[in-house]
Amino acid sequence: MQFRKFGKHDWKVSALGFGCMRLPTNDGVLHSGNVNEKEAIAMIRYAIDQGVNYIDTAYLYHGLNGETVVGKALEDGYREKVKIATKSPIILIKKEEDFDKYLNEQLKKLQTDHIDFYLFHGLNEQRWKTVLDLNLLEKAESAIEDGRILKLGFSFHDKYDLFKEIIDSYKGWTFCQVQYNYMDADNQAGTKGLKYAASKGLAVVVMEPIRGGVLANPPKPIKEIFDSSYGKKRTPADWALQWVWNHPEVSVVLSGMSTMKQVQENIHSANISGVHSLGRRDLQFIKRVQKEYRKRTTIPCTKCSYCMPCPNGVNIPRNFELYNDCFIYDDPKQYRYWYRMLLPEKERANTCIACKTCEEKCPQKIPISELMPKVHTQLGEDKPIEKMDT
Ligand code: SF4
Ligand code: SF4
Known part of the structure; x- marks a missing residue:
């Protein structure tokens, strides 16, 4: 295993961390609460x-059962070999006291007296407001003082400006967790955020390095590029992982693994990983793949946000992004899931009342009000996906 610096922290983290949000399930349903414990425990212990040495979970994973499974996997002396990262379910916290209620429950489920790395889960504008309004930073500091938490961080799903604001607003962060892969270099915190966090001494934990698995199974025209003699050097998943590890600012890359084969392949990738291990031709090859993926965009939304805010609360660019991703990665099931998980109901496409206030502000002249009902049909209902002409 390769080990890397964890920000300013005096500890070396394994290049690969075990993400526990896609453990194997008995019903075959991704993220379901019916975890195949025997298999999951074997995979975690093998890794x-x-x-x-970094195991990442969350209160909300696997229908609230994820931490219990991790706790069982870490019995028999495995707890002492790793650091546990888990997340406070901000979405469920309605009053100050809820912070301790969930933290204490998490300690019990994980069968431990302390969480090594505790994160505020999935911060966006709304959840950051909850953290501030309910004094959750102070609550976390008390938990650090009494030893239930060792280090504090946050995971993030929003734009760079908010990411920077969160980092700048509080001196106590040790680490952050961001979505980062070769298709998201300019998305969410992006490369800019990665560099900013590292410049402030934060360890950067990367999630979704294979974009929820979609970059491991490319659609046909992109698979053909990987099947070319140069592309064959690595599997598509390995190309994606090595691209992330190539960045010196990255501490640990989390992969949400569902099979023992994936664990073995990712460990092999981690063993041969390194900062600046990709050469100029390798990076050019990845650029070619990026370009091919981007060609598959259906709605020409550039996510400029000139149309925002929508007076009715619709998150216009995010709806278009999720719709486009269905076609770019040829995986509608995955993006329907994210539509339900990541977009609050009041921001979804079906809340559009066709007032058209947004349309004159869109430089791409996208007929937003006309497309929103169609976006919701595709993402919110289990109907076959059909491409729209825009
Ligand atoms: S047309 Fe729909 S998306 Fe656009 S501003 Fe009006 S409600 Fe919002
Ligand atoms: S203004 Fe147009 S291109 Fe920009 S985010 Fe809104 S819909 Fe997309």
Whole structure:
């Protein structure tokens, strides 16, 4: 296993961390609460035996059962070999006291007296407001004082400006967790955020390095590029992982693994990983793949946000992004899931009342009000996806 610096922290983290949000399930449903414990425990322990020392979970994973499974996996001496990262379910916290209620429950489920790395889960504008309004930073500091938490961080799903604001607003962050892969270099915190966090001494934990698995199974025209003699050097998943590890600012890359084969392949990738290990031709090859993916965009939304805010609360660019992703990655199931998980109901396409206030502000002249009902049909209902002409 390769080990990397964890920000300013005096500890080396394995290049690969075990993300526990896609453990194998008995009903075959991704993220379901019916985890195949035997298989999941075997996978987590195998990874630890191979040197993985960072296990990432969350209160909300696997229908609230994820932490219990991780707790069982870390019995028999495995707890002492790893650091646990888990997340406070901000979405469920309605009053100050809820912070301790969930934290204490998490300690019990994980069978431990302390969480090594505790994160505010999935911060966006709304959830950051909850953190501030309910004094959750002070609550976390009390938990650090009494030893239930060792280090504090946050995971993030919003734009760079908010990411920077969160980092600048509080001196106590040790680390942050961001979505980062070769298709998201300019998305969410992006490369700019990665560099900013590292410049402030934060360890950067990367999630979704393979974009929820979609970059491992490219659609046909992109698969053909990987099948070319140069592309064959690595599997599509390995190309995606090595691109992330190539960045010196990255501490640990989390992969949400669902099978033992994926664990073994990712450990192999981690063993040969390194900062600046990709050469100029490798990076050019990835650029070619990026370009091919981007060609598959259906709605020409550039996410400039000139149309925002919508007076009715619709998150216009995010709806278009999720719709486009269905076609770019040829995986509608995945993006329907994210539509329900990541977009609050009041921001979804079906709340559009066709007032058209947004349309004159759109430089791309997108007929937003006309497309929103169609976007919701595609993402919110289980109907076959059909491409729209825009
Ligand atoms: S047309 Fe729909 S998306 Fe556009 S501003 Fe009006 S309600 Fe919002
Ligand atoms: S203004 Fe147009 S291009 Fe920009 S985010 Fe809104 S819909 Fe997309």
